[in-house]
Amino acid sequence: xxxxxxxxxxxxxxxxxxxxxxxxxxxxxxxxxxxxxxxxxxxxxxxxxxxxxxxxxxxxxxxxxxxxxxxxxxxxxxxxxxxxxxxxxxxxxxxxxxxxxxxxxxxxxxxxxxxxxxxxxxxxxxxxxxxxxxxxxxxxxxxxxxxxxxxxxxxxxxxxxxxxxxxxxxxxxxxxxxxxxxxxxxxxxxxxxxxxxxxxxxxxxxxxxxxxxxxxxxxxxxxxxxxxxxxxxxxxxxxxxxxxxxxxxxxxxxxxxxxxxxxxxxxxxxxxxxxxxxxxxxxxxxxxxxxxxxxxxxxxxxxxxxxxxxxxxxxxxxxxxxxxxxxxxxxxxxxxxxxxxxxxxxxxxxxxxxxxxxxxxxxxxx
Ligand code: NDP
Numbered sequence: 057x058x059x060x061x062x063x064x065x066x067x068x069x070x071x072x073x074x075x076x077x078x079x080x081x082x083x084x085x086x087x088x089x090x091x092x093x094x095x096x097x098x099x100x101x102x103x104x105x106x107x108x109x110x111x112x113x114x115x116x117x118x119x120x121x122x123x124x125x126x127x128x129x130x131x132x133x134x135x136x137x138x139x140x141x142x143x144x145x146x147x148x149x150x151x152x153x154x155x156x157x158x159x160x161x162x163x164x165x166x167x168x169x170x171x172x173x174x175x176x177x178x179x180x181x182x183x184x185x186x187x188x189x190x191x192x193x194x195x196x197x198x199x200x201x202x203x204x205x206x207x208x209x210x211x212x213x214x215x216x217x218x219x220x221x222x223x224x225x226x227x228x229x230x231x232x233x234x235x236x237x238x239x240x241x242x243x244x245x246x247x248x249x250x251x252x253x254x255x256x257x258x259x260x261x262x263x264x265x266x267x268x269x270x271x272x273x274x275x276x277x278x279x280x281x282x283x284x285x286x287x288x289x290x291x292x293x294x295x296x297x298x299x300x301x302x303x304x305x306x307x308x309x310x311x312x313x314x315x316x317x318x319x320x321x322x323x324x325x326x327x328x329x330x331x332x333x334x335x336x337x338x339x340x341x342x343x344x345x346x347x348x349x350x351x352x353x354x355x356x357x358x359x360x361x362x363x364x365x366x367x368x369x370x371x372x373x374x375x376x377x378x379x380x381x382x383x384x385x386x387x388x389x390x391x392x393x394x395x396x397x398x399x400x401x402x403x404x405x406x407x408x409x410x411x412x413x414x415x416x417x418x419x420x421x422x
Pocket of ligand 1: 098099100101184208209211212213214215232234235238309310330331333334335336361362363364407408409411413414415
């Protein structure tokens with residue numbers, strides 16, 4: 057990336073460079089690995105690393121003029137480390153956005169064991185976003201069967217899994233997303249004059265009980281409280297029921313106005329797991345939140361968390377999620393773009409909601 061930025065990320069803040077001076081071999085005696093990068097993960101936190109600011113000591117900013125780094129999947133071509141051999145497939149958090157890399161810090165690489173799974177899943181459901189959803193929902197939210205759960209950015213890498221885990225637990229789940237394709241009900245009037253309900257990603261494919269497009273709502277508080285049933289014909293009943301009785305658990309991905317509206321709708325002793333606040337990442341000054349007093353009156357527990365505190369649960373998570381994937385009980389939606397040169401557009405799109413599902417960039421497929 058070029059230099060530290062202000063405001064919204066633009067494609068022109070990044071550039072693609074061809075470097076013919078580098079040799080595709082490990083230097084003599086090197087203890088790292090030479091890898092071919094296969095899949096790169098686009099993640100919202102990457103925007104935070106493009107600004108020189110205090111992120112609470114969790115991240116360190118990128119260096120201008122250097123390749124972006126992030127989560128990804130790679131294949132080992134040469135190894136100077138006894139733990140890795142040529143041909144191993146690995147995933148990790150420090151994969152440079154380049155075709156080939158020498159990675160000296162091999163402690164940040166995890167070997168991929170389950171090669172029957174799509175390799176791209178190791179940027180998503182089988183890697184950091186999957187662990188985030190698992191730890192954030194089960195460990196931080198302490199969910200109980202029958203509780204009312206709200207997930208923002210619900211069609212994204214993390215949100216789609218939180219919603220499905222909550223359904224697996226027997227909870228009532230509502231998600232919000234920001235585009236037509238991602239959310240829910242459209243009434244199609246056919247040529248015969250019949251009304252059909254066309255249900256989209258969140259409700260149909262991912263099994264959410266209800267969903268709404270927050271960009272179409274004038275009043276987010278009212279949207280969260282909504283309960284309406286519209287009978288169009290004797291057969292077709294369109295119900296639109298969010299949380300007339302309040303929210304037990306909010307899985308917070310976006311912050312800003314949505315958090316303010318949610319605070320007005322939390323039930324007594326509700327929990328909010330603060331996973332991220334993507335609506336704030338492109339802003340130079342964060343927005344204020346007005347309804348904080350509801351935390352006191354409703355005795356709400358709000359807890360931020362960082363996924364890397366939970367990686368010790370990774371094998372337990374795999375034991376949980378692999379059978380669900382194999383049995384088709386969990387779906388994982390990916391938004392895959394081909395070519396490293398299309399990475400900047402994919403990253404910009406992620407921060408404006410163009411992605412539908414986990415945003416992945418394919419550098420090479422093997
Ligand atoms: P997503 O795949 O959900 O992509 C980001 C989504 O955020 C977009 O698709 C868009 O969806 C939504 N969005 C973008 N801009 C805005 C905006 N201004 N207001 C509201 N929504 C917006 O990303 P992830 O699933 O990877 O990440 C979700 C959240 O989880 C982020 O906040 C991220 O920082 C956080 N996170 C935290 C981790 C932790 O350890 N705590 C680890 C991983 C992620 P839409 O259509 O809904 O607008």
